Amino acid sequence: MTSPGQRRQPVDADLAVGANIRKLRVENGLTLQEFAAQLGFSHQQLQKYETGSNRVSAGVLYHIARAFCVPIDSLFEGAVDSAGPDRAVTELTRARIKCHVIVDSTSSLPVLDAMSKVLRALQEKD
Numbered sequence: 001m002t003s004p005g006q007r008r009q010p011v012d013a014d015l016a017v018g019a020n021i022r023k024l025r026v027e028n029g030l031t032l033q034e035f036a037a038q039l040g041f042s043h044q045q046l047q048k049y050e051t052g053s054n055r056v057s058a059g060v061l062y063h064i065a066r067a068f069c070v071p072i073d074s075l076f077e078g079a080v081d082s083a084g085p086d087r088a089v090t091e092l093t094r095a096r097i098k099c100h101v102i103v104d105s106t107s108s109l110p111v112l113d114a115m116s117k118v119l120r121a122l123q124e125k126d
Contacts, residue, residue: 010051010052010053012079013076013079014052014055014056015052015079016075016076016077016078016079017049017052017056017061017075017076017079018049018050018051018052018056019050019052019078020074020075020076020077020078021046021049021050021056021064021075022050024064024068024070025050028068031043032046032047032050035067038067039060039063039064039067056075061075069104069105070100070104071096071100077094099119102115103115
C-alpha cells in the first residue's frame with residue numbers, strides 16, 4: 001500500500017493490460033490520438049494506460065474491449081498469476097476468445113442464428 005503522495009509501481013497486470021491495449025490499437029491501425037478521441041480522453045491518458053503507469057478502470061476496460069470486439073479477459077492475457085498459469089486452461093481460454101471475437105464481429109441476425117445452431121450441434125457431440 002502506498003502512502004499519500006507516494007507513487008505506486010505498476011504491477012504485472014497493469015503492464016499486461018497496457019501492452020494488450022497497445023497491441024490491439026496498433027493491429028487496428030489506430031494512433032494514440034485516434035483511439036483516445038474515440039474513447040473520449042486525451043492521448044496522454046491512453047499512453048499512461050498503455051505503459052501501465054495508470055491503472056485502467058473497469059469502465060474503461062469495458063469500453064476498450066467493446067471497441068475492439070474482444071472479451072475483457074483477453075486484455076489480461078500474459079499477466080502472471082501467483083498460482084502459475086495452467087496451460088490447458090490458457091489454450092481453452094484462447095479458443096473461447098477466438099470464438100467470441102467472431103461472434104461479436106457478426107452483425108447479421110440470420111448468420112448469428114446459424115452460428116448458434118452449429119455451436120449447439122457441436123456441443124451435443126462433445
